[in-house]
Amino acid sequence: MATQATPARVPVRGGAPRRRGRGTRSNENLAGWLFVAPVIVILGLFLLLPILMALWVSLTDWNGQGSPFTRNVPFVGVENYTRLFAEDGLDRRDFMTSLRNNLYYVGIVVPVQTALALGLALIVNNRRLKGKGFFRSAFYFPSVTSSVAISVVFLFLFANSGAVNKLLGLFGVAGPQWFADPRGVLHLLLGALGVDQPPAALTGGGPFGLSWWDWLSGPSVAMVSIITLVVWTTSGTFMLMFLAALQNVPVALDEASTLDGAGRWQRFRYVTLPMIKPTMFLVVTLGLIGSWQVFDQVYVMSQGDPAKTTLTPAYLSYRTAFREFDYGSGAAISFVLFLIIIVLTLIQRRVMADRDPVDRPRGRWRRRVPERS
Numbered sequence: 339m340a341t342q343a344t345p346a347r348v349p350v351r352g353g354a355p356r357r358r359g360r361g362t363r364s365n366e367n368l369a370g371w372l373f374v375a376p377v378i379v380i381l382g383l384f385l386l387l388p389i390l391m392a393l394w395v396s397l398t399d400w401n402g403q404g405s406p407f408t409r410n411v412p413f414v415g416v417e418n419y420t421r422l423f424a425e426d427g428l429d430r431r432d433f434m435t436s437l438r439n440n441l442y443y444v445g446i447v448v449p450v451q452t453a454l455a456l457g458l459a460l461i462v463n464n465r466r467l468k469g470k471g472f473f474r475s476a477f478y479f480p481s482v483t484s485s486v487a488i489s490v491v492f493l494f495l496f497a498n499s500g501a502v503n504k505l506l507g508l509f510g511v512a513g514p515q516w517f518a519d520p521r522g523v524l525h526l527l528l529g530a531l532g533v534d535q536p537p538a539a540l541t542g543g544g545p546f547g548l549s550w551w552d553w554l555s556g557p558s559v560a561m562v563s564i565i566t567l568v569v570w571t572t573s574g575t576f577m578l579m580f581l582a583a584l585q586n587v588p589v590a591l592d593e594a595s596t597l598d599g600a601g602r603w604q605r606f607r608y609v610t611l612p613m614i615k616p617t618m619f620l621v622v623t624l625g626l627i628g629s630w631q632v633f634d635q636v637y638v639m640s641q642g643d644p645a646k647t648t649l650t651p652a653y654l655s656y657r658t659a660f661r662e663f664d665y666g667s668g669a670a671i672s673f674v675l676f677l678i679i680i681v682l683t684l685i686q687r688r689v690m691a692d693r694d695p696v697d698r699p700r701g702r703w704r705r706r707v708p709e710r711s
Contacts, residue, residue: 396669418670434546436649442557444629454573459580481574489638496563520645522555558647576621583617651675
């Protein structure tokens with residue numbers, strides 16, 4: 339029986355090219371872009387576009403009349419920025435005064451509210467504490483209350499005849515005029531020691547148009563009352579963040595350190611703090627951003643008074659733009675504030691970043707000696 343041989347297939351050079359079909363990855367990319375397109379459009383219209391418009395306004399001398407994008411609005415370039423730093427005048431003095439006030443505000447609020455929030459979280463996270471739900475709600479309650487309402491209440495508490503001065507009077511202390519005394523806390527302490535006049539070395543020239551005596555005044559008593567309000571209202575939110583981080587710390591690590599003979603402080607320093615370091619970075623970053631953007635408490639309680647000792651860059655930007663109708667300078671102040679927040683956040687991120695011991699200088703580490711087998 340003969341078998342029929344199958345002819346061999348000869349490859350043909352220059353044949354039809356292979357048809358490429360759409361891969362799974364290209365379909366996933368297209369679907370992904372379709373899903374995120376509405377968010378991108380919304381953020382572009384309501385976030386990026388207003389920022390670019392405000393940046394243009396900061397380069398003009400727009401007074402709020404008509405549109406800032408017409409030819410009738412004079413273009414001044416960086417003049418609004420140079421007035422804040424390089425030109426002697428009221429604009430630079432007010433801006434530097436607001437920076438001084440905000441520096442004292444940030445230097446007190448951020449460490450105090452972080453430490454208080456961590457302490458409250460440690461208390462609530464204690465296994466022996468009963469009624470954790472009550473204490474957690476009580477500590478968090480000020481954070482969900484209207485800041486305007488709390489600011490009004492604090493105005494009555496810190497009035498000249500308010501509850502705070504009445505309480506100080508019980509201990510024989512004459513309470514200050516909280517929202518009328520423009521002197522800083524350091525000036526008040528020096529005045530109590532008999533130093534009423536500033537030294538001649540500090541009354542001379544200082545950086546950015548302010549004397550060294552002005553820079554070293556400390557926060558006013560009005561700013562102290564605002565600081566007390568902010569610390570009380572923000573610590574509850576950060577407490578919940580720390581509490582969530584503490585509850586994620588493995589119990590086995592704490593028990594192992596206890597078996598190794600570590601005390602309570604050693605366990606907290608070498609076990610708990612390293613484990614909650616990302617949350618610490620988040621809390622400090624949010625506190626830093628919020629402290630530089632403080633506005634509503636200043637608007638309700640003092641509006642920059644007394645004698646501009648509670649003036650902050652955020653409130654100064656609002657006052658310059660919406661009360662003095664100098665929208666260009668107001669927008670310039672807001673962008674300078676934006677850059678300050680970005681720079682400080684990057685510095686903080688670098689400081690709190692985890693460093694590999696291999697990258698450290700060799701002089702700070704001992705050379706390892708190989709163990710003898």
